[in-house]
Every structure is written in C-alpha cells, then in structure tokens.
Amino acid sequence: METQIITAKLKLLIDAEQAGVLMETACAYRDALNQTAEVAFVHNKLSQAMKLQTLVYGELRERFGLPAQMACNVPRQVAASYKMLWSRTKTNAEHRAKGWTKKRYRGLDRPPRYSALTVFYNYRRDFSLGKDRTVSLGTLQGRLRCGYVGYQKHLDLLEDERVRVQGAKLWRDPTSKVWYLLVSLGVAVQPVAPETIRAVAGVDLGQRYLAVESNGRRARFWSGSAVLHRAEHFRRVRAGLQRKGTRSATRTLRRLALRETRFRADVNHQVSKHLAQPGTLIGMEWLHDIDERTERRHRPEASSKQRRANRRRAGWSFADLQGKTHYKAHLQGLPVIYVDADYTSQGCPVCGHTGKENRPGKGLRFECASCGFELHADLVGARNVALRTLLIRQDWIRTGCLSATPKGSDAEAKAGRLQRYLELRWSSEPNPLLDH
Ligand SMILES: [Zn+2]
CATH class of the missing domain: 3.30.420 (Nucleotidyltransferase; domain 5)
Incomplete structure (x- = not known):
C-alpha cells in the first residue's frame, strides 16, 4: 500500500465574531513567524526546528499569546522555510560553478517575510473534526467550533475509512475574505501490477x-x-502594475496573482x-x-x-x-x-x-x-x-x-x-x- 495526499478544501461557516477571532489568531501567528524568522536569521540562518524552538518558545507564548501547540508549529514552519532556502542556495552555487547562470540567489540575504493569513494545525493536537460536519480549531481565545461546507468528493473522503487526516492549514482568501480550512488527507492506494x-x-x-x-x-x-495568450496577458498587466508601484497597484497585483494561479490550476486540472x-x-x-x-x-x-x-x-x-x-x-x-x-x-x-x-x-x-x-x-x-x-x-x-x-x-x-x-x-x- 502506498499513500497519496489529497487536500480537502472546507469553507468555514462562521459569524462575524468568530471571523474576528480567526483574524486575531492568524495575525498573531503571522507576526510570530516573522519574529521567529528574524531570530533564525541572526543565528546563522538556523534551519533546525528544535534549536529554533528553544530560542523562541517563551517569547511566542508571552508576547504573541500563542497556545503551546502553535508555539511549536511556528519554529517548525520557519525552519522548513530556511531548509528550502539553503537548498536553493546550494543548487544555485552548483549552477553557477557549471556556468549555467551568473545570477546569485538572494533568498538568504534577509529573513523571509510571511504576509499571508495562514495558520498550520496538527490533527488531534490543535484541530479536530467532530460529528455532523463540525471542526474545532485552536485560537488565541481557546477552541473555536464551527460547521463547514465543501465539494462532495472531499466530504466523502473525510468519511472514507481508508483516509487518514494528516494536518490542516487555515487560510483566508484575500479576494473574497472567506476563511477556509485546507485539510491534508492521506489516502491508501493499491499499486497496479x-x-x-x-x-x-x-x-x-x-x-x-x-x-x-x-x-x-x-x-x-x-x-x-489560447491559454498562453492569456498567461502572456497576465504577464503584461503585471509588469505594468509593478512599474506603477503604488499601494493600490500592489493590491491589484496580489488579486491578479491569485486569479492567475487559479486559472493555471483549472487548465492543468482539466488536462x-x-x-x-x-x-x-x-x-x-x-x-x-x-x-x-x-x-x-x-x-x-x-x-x-x-x-x-x-x-x-x-x-x-x-x-x-x-x-x-x-x-x-x-x-x-x-x-x-x-x-x-x-x-x-x-x-x-x-x-x-x-x-x-x-x-x-x-x-x-x-x-x-x-x-x-x-x-x-x-x-x-x-x-x-x-x-x-x-x-x-x-x-x-x-x-x-x-x-x-x-x-x-x-x-x-x-x-x-x-x-x-x-x-x-x-x-x-x-x-x-x-x-x-
Ligand atoms: Zn525515418
């Protein structure tokens, strides 16, 4: 048996007050990520999660008010970012040595910045799935319980006994301002001879x-x-907005980037x-x-x-x-x-x-x-x-x-x-x- 990971996208059914709690939590989580990234940077761009955790845990609990589990998830996520940046730096050095490129990779010149409103959760530790399509999430105000809706095939998977829940990511769509929980599911598959x-x-x-x-x-x-034409169109509009550089242009740029990603994902999904x-x-x-x-x-x-x-x-x-x-x-x-x-x-x-x-x-x-x-x-x-x-x-x-x-x-x-x-x-x- 092998395992395949599928992401189920669940739209959270919450009122304005609950949305406020999620917003508060996601902002604190994002600020904690940025603070942890700074600490890792001054410690030789540290990419070891456990070492990083001992450096920041106390501060994440006190200054940002994160629950214990989240205060562990933050350094783990930042360490993973640094691991990726280190590996890209290494690949770039190899490519430069071979003369394939002259550009120096700059990803490690400064700490990575986290701007998206996302929170990573661990199953059964700080999030769980309840009966009657409810989910319970850790927040700065304790557990938040709410209902959700989603694609039927994703909902079916959640009830499939071959499926194991692995983790989840809370995400706010900046365009629609709707909160989603993206749940990673491991599905056991039987390899074909x-x-x-x-x-x-x-x-x-x-x-x-x-x-x-x-x-x-x-x-x-x-x-x-047709699709390359549209991709090219996106590229031109993007270049124009980047030249403009105003705040509203930056906002439009972010929306455009999302639409472009969705467009590409849709086409690739069909093909x-x-x-x-x-x-x-x-x-x-x-x-x-x-x-x-x-x-x-x-x-x-x-x-x-x-x-x-x-x-x-x-x-x-x-x-x-x-x-x-x-x-x-x-x-x-x-x-x-x-x-x-x-x-x-x-x-x-x-x-x-x-x-x-x-x-x-x-x-x-x-x-x-x-x-x-x-x-x-x-x-x-x-x-x-x-x-x-x-x-x-x-x-x-x-x-x-x-x-x-x-x-x-x-x-x-x-x-x-x-x-x-x-x-x-x-x-x-x-x-x-x-x-x-
Ligand atoms: Zn021939």
Missing part, C-alpha cells in the same frame, strides 16, 4: 501545444495558444484529468532538462526565436501539470513514467534516424531526412515518449521493479538509456502499444 496495464501513452509538453498525447490508437492535442485515464500508463518528459534550458536563455547564442520559445515554455506551469497528472494517476495505483527529453523531437519513430535535419526550419512538420516519414512534429515527440515508456514498462515486467528514471541518475546511465531508445521503432500495426 505492470502486467495488468492495458495501454501506454506518451505526452509531449510545451510550445505550440500545452500537451500532445499519443497512445497508438489516437492522438490528442491541447492547444496552447491532467484527461491524461490520467484508468489503466493507462503515462510517460512524460523529465522536465529538469527544460529548466536548465530556460536558465540558459540569456546566453548570446540563443536566437530571439529560441528565447521566445523558451519564455513560452517557461510561461506555463508544466511542473504543476505533471504534478497534477502524477497525483491523479497515483490515485488509481499507477505511476507516471518520466523519460529523458533528449532527441524526442528529432528522432524518426519509423527508421530511427535522429538529427536536427529532420525538423526543417524548426517548423510544425517532422520530415525524416533518411526515410521520408512525415508527421506533425509534436506528435512525433509524443510517440517517441510513448515508445520510451513502453520500453520501461517491459523492463518493469521483466525485472519486477520500476527504475531507470532520469531523476538523479548519472551521465553513464543516461547514455545507456539513450542508446537503447535509438533502437525503438513505431510499428505499423493498429495498436502497437497494446502488445500482449
């Missing part, structure tokens, strides 16, 4: 199409132009829902290489066309799309297979000939310079990803374990995989990806 997987599909992400899927029988395209079909093993490109490519976008040799393509690719949250697909597949007991992105758009799926010359003018058409095979270029990408996924599934059946993902593997292992990928051919049979 590779032999029982009926179909394999490859997905090509980015550029002209957000996603192109090929599973041997059919191809599906999710147009990127990932279609991708994660029951019984289908999905293969996607490992995006790490794409991040590196966009990091290098300021290099002089990058053509303006290349830079524009990079910006568009970077302009969409593909990591989020992958994450959502991963999670939906995982709920059905299926993994998502990540394959190397190298040459997926340059290799001929029919004869194996690989090279830039197969993409005349880097256009929409793929034309094999060796055998003359022609197809939509993004569909070639998706087919190549599907073939690589199929190979990994075969290895999985043969060895009983799923491995050989690009994440964290060395150059030698990667060269070996690319060599094997070269031998893959797209068969002309009707269902080449359903070989039983």
Whole structure:
C-alpha cells in the first residue's frame, strides 16, 4: 500500500465574531513567524526546528499569546522555510560553478517575510473534526467550533475509512475574505501490477501545444495558444502594475496573482484529468532538462526565436501539470513514467534516424531526412515518449521493479538509456502499444 495526499478544501461557516477571532489568531501567528524568522536569521540562518524552538518558545507564548501547540508549529514552519532556502542556495552555487547562470540567489540575504493569513494545525493536537460536519480549531481565545461546507468528493473522503487526516492549514482568501480550512488527507492506494496495464501513452509538453498525447490508437492535442495568450496577458498587466508601484497597484497585483494561479490550476486540472485515464500508463518528459534550458536563455547564442520559445515554455506551469497528472494517476495505483527529453523531437519513430535535419526550419512538420516519414512534429515527440515508456514498462515486467528514471541518475546511465531508445521503432500495426 502506498499513500497519496489529497487536500480537502472546507469553507468555514462562521459569524462575524468568530471571523474576528480567526483574524486575531492568524495575525498573531503571522507576526510570530516573522519574529521567529528574524531570530533564525541572526543565528546563522538556523534551519533546525528544535534549536529554533528553544530560542523562541517563551517569547511566542508571552508576547504573541500563542497556545503551546502553535508555539511549536511556528519554529517548525520557519525552519522548513530556511531548509528550502539553503537548498536553493546550494543548487544555485552548483549552477553557477557549471556556468549555467551568473545570477546569485538572494533568498538568504534577509529573513523571509510571511504576509499571508495562514495558520498550520496538527490533527488531534490543535484541530479536530467532530460529528455532523463540525471542526474545532485552536485560537488565541481557546477552541473555536464551527460547521463547514465543501465539494462532495472531499466530504466523502473525510468519511472514507481508508483516509487518514494528516494536518490542516487555515487560510483566508484575500479576494473574497472567506476563511477556509485546507485539510491534508492521506489516502491508501493499491499499486497496479505492470502486467495488468492495458495501454501506454506518451505526452509531449510545451510550445505550440500545452500537451500532445499519443497512445497508438489516437492522438490528442491541447492547444496552447489560447491559454498562453492569456498567461502572456497576465504577464503584461503585471509588469505594468509593478512599474506603477503604488499601494493600490500592489493590491491589484496580489488579486491578479491569485486569479492567475487559479486559472493555471483549472487548465492543468482539466488536462491532467484527461491524461490520467484508468489503466493507462503515462510517460512524460523529465522536465529538469527544460529548466536548465530556460536558465540558459540569456546566453548570446540563443536566437530571439529560441528565447521566445523558451519564455513560452517557461510561461506555463508544466511542473504543476505533471504534478497534477502524477497525483491523479497515483490515485488509481499507477505511476507516471518520466523519460529523458533528449532527441524526442528529432528522432524518426519509423527508421530511427535522429538529427536536427529532420525538423526543417524548426517548423510544425517532422520530415525524416533518411526515410521520408512525415508527421506533425509534436506528435512525433509524443510517440517517441510513448515508445520510451513502453520500453520501461517491459523492463518493469521483466525485472519486477520500476527504475531507470532520469531523476538523479548519472551521465553513464543516461547514455545507456539513450542508446537503447535509438533502437525503438513505431510499428505499423493498429495498436502497437497494446502488445500482449
Ligand atoms: Zn525515418
């Protein structure tokens, strides 16, 4: 059994007085986070939760009036922020050493600032779920009990016995001023055996199409132009507001950022829902290489066309799309297979000939310079990803374990995989990806 985390979004049913108590608590919690971040900063940017707790616990209890449990959650959260900042600093140092970027990461130059009105809770310690859809939350004024509403599927999960409540985050939507409790639920899922997987599909992400899927029988395209157009619009408005820099501009900017996040999340949710079909093993490109490519976008040799393509690719949250697909597949007991992105758009799926010359003018058409095979270029990408996924599934059946993902593997292992990928051919049979 494996565990998948799902977040249930519960809208709290509270009156004005209760909202006042939540506001008071969230403000104190936020101020405590900022104070703790300052203390951690002067102690060598401390990222150890226990040490930080001994430094601030007394002050959090007395000065900010936090209940005991919250006074422990605050240093834990701040320590986690510093851990992340340290790890980004390290990655940046590595990238600078390799010459991928010249920019120095500035995340640790000053303490992180917390501005959102959120409070983290621990299940059964400072929050609990009662009968008849009620929740009880720790506040500065003791326990607050209230009802909630939410999506039916989330409410069903709360009553599912496979589900374990893990923690929760109190959050106030700054636009609607409504308070929500975001509850993390761990759902046990039964992993699927590779032999029982009926179909394999490859997905090509980015550029002209957000996603192109090929599973041997059919191809599906999710147009990127409309959503990228809207993302670009958001980007321009944002840039204008940032130049303005007034207080009202900052407020509008914050609202806009939320709307943009929601828009992206909605699109990614729709696409990932279609991708994660029951019984289908999905293969996607490992995006790490794409991040590196966009990091290098300021290099002089990058053509303006290349830079524009990079910006568009970077302009969409593909990591989020992958994450959502991963999670939906995982709920059905299926993994998502990540394959190397190298040459997926340059290799001929029919004869194996690989090279830039197969993409005349880097256009929409793929034309094999060796055998003359022609197809939509993004569909070639998706087919190549599907073939690589199929190979990994075969290895999985043969060895009983799923491995050989690009994440964290060395150059030698990667060269070996690319060599094997070269031998893959797209068969002309009707269902080449359903070989039983
Ligand atoms: Zn060919």
